[in-house]
Amino acid sequence: MTILSGSGRTARAVASRPGGALGLAVVAAILVAALASPIVATHDPDALDILHRFAGPSAEHWLGTDHLGRDLYSRLVFGARVAMEVALFAITAALVGGTLLGTLAASVSAGWERPILVLFDVISSFPSLVLALAAVAVFGPSTLLVMIVVAATLLPHFGRVARAQVLGVRNAPFIEAERLLGASETRIVLHHLLPNIAGPLIVLASIDLPVVITVEAGLSFIGLGVRPPLASWGTLIYDGYAYLSDSKLPVAVASAALGIATLGFTLFGEALRDAVDPRLDGGR
Amino acid sequence: MNRHPSRRAALAGAAAAAGLPLLPGRAAAQGKTSIAVRVERDFVTFDPAFRSGPHDGNVARAVFQRLIAQKPNSVETELDAAAELKQVSPTTIEFTLKPGQAFTDGYGTMTADDVKFSYERFAVAAPDGKTSPYTGDWSGLKAVEVTGPLSGRIVLAQPNAGLFAIALADVSGCIVSRKAVTERGAEHALKPVGSGPYQVVSVEKQRGAVLRRNPAYSGPKPAFEEIRANFIQDPKTAELALRSGELDFAILPPGVAEPLRGASGIAVEQFPGLAYLWLGINMQKAPFTDIRVRQAIRYALDVDQMLLAGFNGKAPRLNALVMPPVLGHWAEAPVYRRNVAEAKRLLAEAGHPAIRTRITVLNQPAFQTMALVARALLGEVGITAELDVQEGGTFWEAGKGEAGKDVDMFMMRFNGKLDPSFLMQWYTSDQVGVWNWQRFASPEYDALAKEAIAEGDPARRSALVIRAQELMDRSAAFVWLTNDTAFAAHRSNVKPAFLPGAIDWQLDRFTNA
Numbered sequence: 001m002t003i004l005s006g007s008g009r010t011a012r013a014v015a016s017r018p019g020g021a022l023g024l025a026v027v028a029a030i031l032v033a034a035l036a037s038p039i040v041a042t043h044d045p046d047a048l049d050i051l052h053r054f055a056g057p058s059a060e061h062w063l064g065t066d067h068l069g070r071d072l073y074s075r076l077v078f079g080a081r082v083a084m085e086v087a088l089f090a091i092t093a094a095l096v097g098g099t100l101l102g103t104l105a106a107s108v109s110a111g112w113e114r115p116i117l118v119l120f121d122v123i124s125s126f127p128s129l130v131l132a133l134a135a136v137a138v139f140g141p142s143t144l145l146v147m148i149v150v151a152a153t154l155l156p157h158f159g160r161v162a163r164a165q166v167l168g169v170r171n172a173p174f175i176e177a178e179r180l181l182g183a184s185e186t187r188i189v190l191h192h193l194l195p196n197i198a199g200p201l202i203v204l205a206s207i208d209l210p211v212v213i214t215v216e217a218g219l220s221f222i223g224l225g226v227r228p229p230l231a232s233w234g235t236l237i238y239d240g241y242a243y244l245s246d247s248k249l250p251v252a253v254a255s256a257a258l259g260i261a262t263l264g265f266t267l268f269g270e271a272l273r274d275a276v277d278p279r280l281d282g283g284r
Numbered sequence: 285m286n287r288h289p290s291r292r293a294a295l296a297g298a299a300a301a302a303g304l305p306l307l308p309g310r311a312a313a314q315g316k317t318s319i320a321v322r323v324e325r326d327f328v329t330f331d332p333a334f335r336s337g338p339h340d341g342n343v344a345r346a347v348f349q350r351l352i353a354q355k356p357n358s359v360e361t362e363l364d365a366a367a368e369l370k371q372v373s374p375t376t377i378e379f380t381l382k383p384g385q386a387f388t389d390g391y392g393t394m395t396a397d398d399v400k401f402s403y404e405r406f407a408v409a410a411p412d413g414k415t416s417p418y419t420g421d422w423s424g425l426k427a428v429e430v431t432g433p434l435s436g437r438i439v440l441a442q443p444n445a446g447l448f449a450i451a452l453a454d455v456s457g458c459i460v461s462r463k464a465v466t467e468r469g470a471e472h473a474l475k476p477v478g479s480g481p482y483q484v485v486s487v488e489k490q491r492g493a494v495l496r497r498n499p500a501y502s503g504p505k506p507a508f509e510e511i512r513a514n515f516i517q518d519p520k521t522a523e524l525a526l527r528s529g530e531l532d533f534a535i536l537p538p539g540v541a542e543p544l545r546g547a548s549g550i551a552v553e554q555f556p557g558l559a560y561l562w563l564g565i566n567m568q569k570a571p572f573t574d575i576r577v578r579q580a581i582r583y584a585l586d587v588d589q590m591l592l593a594g595f596n597g598k599a600p601r602l603n604a605l606v607m608p609p610v611l612g613h614w615a616e617a618p619v620y621r622r623n624v625a626e627a628k629r630l631l632a633e634a635g636h637p638a639i640r641t642r643i644t645v646l647n648q649p650a651f652q653t654m655a656l657v658a659r660a661l662l663g664e665v666g667i668t669a670e671l672d673v674q675e676g677g678t679f680w681e682a683g684k685g686e687a688g689k690d691v692d693m694f695m696m697r698f699n700g701k702l703d704p705s706f707l708m709q710w711y712t713s714d715q716v717g718v719w720n721w722q723r724f725a726s727p728e729y730d731a732l733a734k735e736a737i738a739e740g741d742p743a744r745r746s747a748l749v750i751r752a753q754e755l756m757d758r759s760a761a762f763v764w765l766t767n768d769t770a771f772a773a774h775r776s777n778v779k780p781a782f783l784p785g786a787i788d789w790q791l792d793r794f795t796n797a
Contacts, residue, residue, distance in 0.1 A: 048660045050589050068593055068656060141673075223647050228671055229656050242520055242649035245543035246596070 013275035020271025026264025033077045034084035043071035045078040046229045054247040066236075066250045067243040075231035076257050082232040083261065086147050087212040091205045093151035098158025099201060103189060105159070106166035120156035128153040128215055136224045146225040150212050161204055165197035199276045207269035210262040217258050233258045315796030318510035319778055321789075322522045322534035325676055326515055327493055329473035330484060331465075332458035333406050333416040336680070338699045338787045341455040343513060346495060346791040347478035348458035349503075351379050351399070352448070356781040356793040359702060361453045364503070365394060365479070367434075369452075374740065375424075375440040377447075383434060385479045386500045387461040394459060394479055396436035400428035401462035403438065403451075411469065417718060420709035421446075421456035423737045442738045445745060446703035454701070454788070481506045481792035491515055495791070507795040517676060519649070526550060526773055533774040533794070535786055537650050538598040541771030549777070555770040556609060558700040558785025560602055560707075563643075563658060563763040566691050568723040576634035578760035581693070582620050583627035584665040585658055585763055594654035599766040604753045605707055607767035609784070611742055612704040612749025618757060627665040637666050644672045644694040646679045651695050654765070658695075669693070683721030694721055699787045700767070704749040705737040711756065722761040729755045 014020040033040050042062065049069030057064045063072040105116040126134075132149045139145055169175065170193065178188050213233075219225035220234025221241075228235060233254050240250030328336035332348060335341045353364035363369065368380040385394040406422040409415045426441040444451070451457050464477035474487045481503060482495040492515040497506055514531065516522045519540040525531035527547060536544070545552045563585070571577045591599050604617035631637055641662075645655040652673060659669045674682060683691050698719075700707050709715070712733050713725040732752040739745040756762055770786035781793035 046660070048593075048657060050593050050657065053593070067653060223673070223675065227673060228652055229659065239649075243539065244520070246539065 010272070010275050014268065014271040017271045017274065019267040020275070023264050023267030023269070023271055026260060027268045030080050030084065030261055030264065033080040035081075037077045037081045041071075041074035041077045043074040045070060045074040045231045047071070054243070054249075056249070063253050064247070064249045066239060067246065072236075072250060072253055075236060076233070076253060078231040079233045079236055079254070079257065080261070082143065082226055082230065083213045083216060086143065086150065086216040087209050089147045090150035090154065090212050091208055093147070094154035094158050094208075095201060095205050097151070098155045098160075099162040099194070099197075101155070102159040102162025102164075103166050103193060103197075106163045106170060107185065107189065116159070120159050123152060124156045126153065129218070132219050132224050141224050141227060143226050143230070146216055146219050149219075150215050154208060154212070157208070158201060158204065161201060162197060165200060166193055169193060169196050203269065203273040203276050206265070206272050209269065210265035213261055213265065214258065233261075315507075315777065316532070317508060318512065319508050319532040319794060320512040320514050320525075320530065321791070322516045322525070322531055323492055323513045324515075324517055324519075324522075324535075325680075326489055327474065327487055327513075330476040331473050332402070332455050332460065333418060334410070334414065334473070335418070335455060338789075339513075342789040342791060343484065343493060343495065344455050344458050344476070344478075345480075345788070346482040346506075346511070347476050347480045347484060348460060349385065349394070349478070349480045350453060350457040350459060351381075352453045352457070354453050354783055354790065356790055357783075359449065359784060361448065365459055374443040375426075377438040377440075377452075378431075379436055379438070381434040382502065385502055387464060387477050387479045388483045388498060388500065389464070389477050391461045391464045391477050394461070395433050396428075396430045398462050399436055399459055400430055401465070402459045403428050403457075405465075406456065418456050420705065420712075420737070421451045421454075423705070423734070443740050444737055445740055446705045446737060450701060450703045450706050482511065506792040511791055511794070517648075523773075526775070529775065532778045533772070533780050536771050536773050537595065537648075538769060538771055539596050539650070541773050542596070542598070544773050549775055551774055551776045553772045553774075553786075555772065555784070555786045556607075557599075557766075557768040557770045557787075558607065558610075558702070559697055559770065559787055560605070560607060560700055560767040561654075561695065561697045561765040562602070563765065564694050564696055564722045565761045565763075566688075566693070566721065566723055567725075567759065567761045569689065569692060571634070571636045571639055572692065572761075574634045574636070575760055576630040577636055577639070580627040580630035580634070580665065581662065581667065582760050582763050583623045583630065584662050584667065585620075586622040586661055587620070587763065587765055589622075589661070590654040590657045591766055593657045594650040595766065595768065599768045602764040602767045604764060605711075605756060605762075606704050606749060606753060607700065610700070610702055610704055610707065612736070612746045612753075614750045614753045617753065620763075622661070624665055631666060639667045640670075641667060641692045642670045642672045644674060644679065644682050644691055646695070646697075647673045647675050651697070655695055683717075683719075685717055688717050688721055688723070691721055695765075696721065697768075700785065701788070702784060704745070705733065708733045708736065708749065708752060722759075724756065724759055724761050726755055726759070 015024055052065055053067050053069040055061055055065040061071050066072055101116055105113045128149060131153060135145055135149050175188060175192055178192060216225055217234035220232045221238045226232035226235055236254035237251055240254060244251060323339045325337060325339045328340055330340055330344045330347060332344045335344060349365035351366040351369055352361040355362050365381055365385055366379045367382045370378045372378055381394055403422060403425060406416045406419050424440045424442040424444040426439045429437040429439060431437055461477050465472050476484055481498055481501045483498045485494050485496045487493040492513045495511040497509050516525060519536050522531060522534045522536060523540045526534055541552050544550050565572050565578050565581060587601055591601060603619050604614040606612045643655050643658060645651045655671050659671060662669045710719040711724055712730045716723045716725055729752050732748050736745050736748040739748060772780060772786045774780050777797050779795045779797040781790040782788055
């Protein structure tokens with residue numbers, strides 16, 4: 001009940017800001033498109049109609065068709081599903097893995113902490129693109145690989161924040177009280193530390209979402225991500241780019257979707273951060 | 285008097301020097317001194333016997349001399365390294381080299397022994413065990429007999445109808461230095477020692493190569509001091525590079541080249557293509573071992589629709605291996621039309637009403653687009669095809685060796701020449717696991733290919749070539765797509781030179797327009 005009312009308060013705080021309301025609306029629209037894509041789409045996104053390639057917007061094809069006569073609107077909708085699948089999987093994996101490692105690093109002795117921090121440094125030293133190129137060379141391109149690469153590159157980000165948060169609260173009086181009462185380390189971590197550091201990490205995740213969406217689109221654009229014929233905003237831009245002289249619409253539509261999604265998630269993330277940590281509100 | 289230049293004078297001089305190219309007159313009248321051309325594949329080796337394709341061969345043609353060479357933009361030949369070349373019988377050709385033709389890097393002058401080494405090595409395994417994939421170009425070669433330091437005799441065991449056009453005058457006829465190849469070993473691949481108009485000064489993976497004029501070359505001086513062969517795989521990027529002036533010459537697909545027509549400072553020329561595309565099926569992998577499955581695939585596909593999607597309908601349909609301008613073109617080859625009912629019937633009869641398969645395809649827009657259409661068309665008859673899109677480095681190895689046994693279907697583009705034997709050589713049994721990715725092994729085809737290359741009478745040779753194509757057609761392992769139209773786009777102030785089909789370039793004959 002407390003949690004629900006807390007979430008409701010946060011949602012109201014996000015929606016009360018103009019940027020937050022806009023971000024929330026965009027995020028909601030993308031989530032609906034992703035979750036209900038078979039219902040929201042008007043056509044099979046992979047259905048070809050070669051004779052009607054590069055058709056302009058019409059009642060039949062709201063955003064026109066691409067170089068294979070596929071319905072652009074439907075591909076855009078299914079592209080949202082791919083973007084959200086990749087983003088949510090990668091962020092969740094990085095959040096869980098990073099939090100566990102960060103908490104562990106803050107809870108163990110300096111001798112054990114060091115290897116974890118070195119691991120974070122090693123992973124951070126690889127830009128996601130370089131890591132993706134290496135992984136593709138070994139395993140071949142796939143959507144799953146994009147998710148894993150993005151999750152791996154984000155993991156130190158969450159790990160460091162989790163470690164810093166844990167270090168900040170581990171000696172707090174209420175934790176000391178728990179220890180004196182004989183609570184185990186596992187209980188302290190699960191029941192006290194994690195709930196107390198969850199807020200900043202969730203805000204961080206929401207801010208990282210647009211980054212993941214653009215990384216997925218970028219990797220797919222250069223052929224390292226989602227495989228054809230699966231629709232992703234990156235592959236839509238790539239396909240459109242190859243046929244730019246025939247029609248500018250596919251590139252324009254897919255780029256706009258990517259831009260709006262990035263903006264929406266960024267506004268939402270910032271509003272969420274302001275709502276969760278009021279100290280930052282107006283401080284920028 | 286102080287003779288030391290002041291800093292101000294030095295700056296003024298530098299500014300004046302920097303401004304010189306902007307001035308009209310002498311510099312402009314002389315034209316460009318260097319050009320950049322696009323290569324769409326990474327260089328593998330410039331060694332003529334082991335080249336991996338025309339992109340390697342185009343550099344080899346500029347670096348090495350041949351006894352005879354094609355005239356610019358023509359298949360007619362003229363003497364190159366030879367002072368004299370005479371066919372004394374159908375199986376004997378005598379030659380005399382021009383004296384003093386120096387190899388670069390101090391490897392001495394060309395001798396008849398270098399000619400012997402260059403030609404005979406096509407049939408002999410290299411120290412690493414590899415044999416030349418172009419052995420067929422020298423089919424029938426018995427020996428090159430050295431009769432003097434600069435003279436010799438090419439002796440054939442049987443006549444070779446394509447010898448002059450395909451071997452002697454082209455890349456397989458390039459003369460290497462025996463000493464340089466022996467001493468440099470594997471290093472010779474990308475550090476070639478030639479005696480031709482250009483020398484390779486640098487090669488970098490994924491970037492290309494730089495050629496510089498060979499000052500010791502005794503033939504006509506090429507127009508450009510330097511040629512940069514820039515690796516640009518993506519055609520759209522090449523188009524932008526041409527527009528910006530970063531690139532002077534590129535062969536582009538029609539969809540990319542067409543919009544360049546009328547662009548300021550750019551010319552686009554269109555040529556009937558000698559490159560050909562097809563969808564191949566691995567005959568040795570189940571369920572494609574059953575001819576009915578292969579026939580079903582052929583009926584399921586709609587070639588015209590695939591070409592419309594891949595080439596904006598600007599590429600002519602091909603119905604057999606040999607394209608119209610080449611001897612042995614099979615004008616009456618069957619034109620397969622889509623027949624979904626027949627495809628389904630054949631699959632049911634073969635006991636494979638539903639098949640899961642994979643189409644291996646190069647990551648080029650036109651190929652991917654056609655493969656996507658093929659996937660959709662196959663899906664309608666119960667064949668679920670997954671696209672295996674690969675970048676150049678892995679694609680060109682996909683069907684080779686043991687890995688080739690696992691390939692299902694693939695979309696392939698080969699470059700051709702005007703001689704039918706050049707086109708036929710890739711489908712013989714000994715090419716299985718090399719370039720014959722269909723694993724089409726027909727002793728009858730092999731015999732016809734061998735017979736055709738030795739046949740001097742054009743009519744009889746044409747009949748043999750057509751018979752061989754009938755065998756290919758009967759195998760149903762080939763769905764011929766197109767001999768694509770070649771679009772050569774170049775800056776208007778550069779005049780390119782190439783052989784018919786525009787695949788084989790004569791870089792040393794490029795000039796200022």
